[in-house]
Amino acid sequence: MYTMKKFLRLQSLCLAFILLFLFASPAFAEDAAAPTPKGKILEEGGTFHESSTVTAAGLGMTSRGIALMDAATGTYILVGNGDQKMPMASTTKMMTALLFMESLNSEADLQKTHVIGNEVYVDEWDSSMAGFAKGKTVTYEDLLYGLMLPSGNDAAQIIGVVVSGSVEAFVEKMNTRAKELGMENTHFANPHGLHHSSHYTTPEDMAILAREYLKNETLKKVCSTQEYHIKTGMPTSEGRTVYNSNPLLGEVDGVNGLKTGFTDQAGSCLVSSCERDGRTIICVVLGSKDKNIRNNETKKLLDYAYRTTELVNLYDITGFQVLTVENVPQSWEDKPIEAYVDYDATVTPIFMVTNEKRALLMQEGSYKVTFNPKEGLAAPINVGDVIGTATITLDGVNVAEYEVISEEKVINRQHVITFFICVGSLVVLILAIIVRLIHRHSEKKEKRRMAYEAQRARQAMMHQQHQGRRRTYHD
Template structure:
């Protein structure tokens, strides 16, 4: 239950009759006392004042206060790091977010999505009030059409038709879903059906759904489908002109009115630039669910929201998570920041003159090129505040040492936490000091020997010349 300021104004202006206005005011006051105040205030702010929902980019705490769900997770795809999470490993009912796995199994099992499928009795869903693509028995359409009917309007009928078409029966298809979940490492997930209607043994976690969402985004076909705002399904006896279905993900739409509506569009407060899907869901047992992904400046984030109490709180939470990630966290280039830091490695008994070896870090491919940080930590890290580097000389290191030779290992810490370990390279060549002494002594000895030979030869020449003068007539 929610009441916006707009609703409030409408009720108070229904009539000029003061009695009716007082009655309306009394009713609204009673509702505020009966229903949770924070839920009413949050929904009211969202619907009447989009700017209140958008949050303050300079205040991460305000943005995070908008996240209200039983469990959630915000994931940075490149690093695989969780930016924020709450109860992310709790096994809960997941409603139609199930259809991400249904879609994944379909595209992995069917090579030709233009192949045609004829719908059978599987178009009849146990809960006819649930979301449907509007398929009819005997209708023929392509796997591609079924995929859009599955993911945009969240068609439970499409889910069952896909299961029978791909695997021969719904139980056989569900077995493939569970096998794929196991392969992906979704260790807290189990499916009982392809659509997400309630089952005691049908559950997952925010963490597992983030794993599944990453796999969906890797598939170009699925990425195109979940990013599509609307699609027209083929005509059938129920929809002779075909049916245009709209993506149920509110974060995709810049306005709140569908393109074929006669009403004037209004700004959608939940819209997040760069949204790429992925899937909404709702049943009573699961609450309102949404798995959303967005890419901005070549950076992709995934937000999983499970168990929100209202559709507004679900949309608000997912949008707030994504906005928090983009506005208050960054990926920091490690190599650019650390690779050119001049270092000095101290080592003993290396056979060089002195103990200090000029060095630099070599950050290899095993180390992620970028690390996830909050913006405040990023600024400090780039200024090298809180950064400490421990240098450990290689055991048995002896001269001679060449430029870019590995001479040890480094451990890089930020605020006391280990960020990475990598090789340390020499930036100068170093000769063996003992060899240098021998070479120097040898050179001196050689020079002295040459000098002695020169002087000795000179004396002999002078003696010979003197003797020659004495015997001359």
């Protein structure tokens, strides 16, 4: 027997079930706070997108080979004979210093010592030397400064023995490391750079080496030091003060390294690093006729790099790019959804070279973002789902590719149909239950009314009979 309390309890359970179903169902559209963007560069180390026909020869370069690189991205800004093999002279010592530091556990290991042996003797006795003496004990730190500042060939051979046990084994290590760095057109025959027919590099390869060298803070400090007093390993206890062979240190704004070189066959060479306004440029000049030409061409190239190029972020160009993605298959609502390009401005710098700095970058429509939907893209789509990639081009040249993230939730058409069928069925069921309850309630009420009326009729009949008997008695 149904009572009013049972009816209300059943009604509450039905409503609770409907609410639970609705909250568990997907929403039609939701705004999303964009997560921390991340991204990648398409081609690190590629040649810059050049908007002019500037060449090394056009700038008046006479050196045998040049390479101008942005240190942050590894992009070559300008090259001249960049992939041609040529001697490198003492710029070799950047690799020697790099391997020396990579062999140490920490900077504290520079205080370790080595007793100098026959490795101190170099075939060409009149070449550049730090002045170390056989039988003396030298610290690793003094070896490093003796290698890089006065360009000590003796220091190079001593380091080879310290690191690998022999100069020959060290040279093998140099070539292995070169391959790891992508210096495909480089081969080392010794750790110092004295001429050898199988000792060569290219301007582009030397820029790669310089970029790796600059990642080590100790090495950066050493090559930017203008003078240093070597206390150990010298013939006498007084030691020796050595001076940096790089003439641009302290003369050219921002120059803080790296290494000079000279042999009759290699000519005058200089690998420079320069930092201005937080941006580092690497300049490689190989095979100059003399030091003056080498130095002047280096200065001209550095000025060209800072005057005509700019390190920018795609975020600065495009803003937080929002894409509109249309015609999502199996979507319930026939309307486009919004998505954003997922990239990180801190790790996606690119280079542009312009005739006038910033002119091309700020030109309207110079960049284009093309959406490439993920294969098989279809609803349902959740907020934050990767729905494809965006290719970004500058003046028709592909510079980067990023994931595209949905900012909205898109539900599947069939899911919506199923949802409404379920809701409709529940509504019909609830209405049927309510109608049934009302009908049963009405039936019970009618039965009570009829029973009440029947009882009243019986009572009236009994009353009339009682009254009749009383009249008969009195008569």
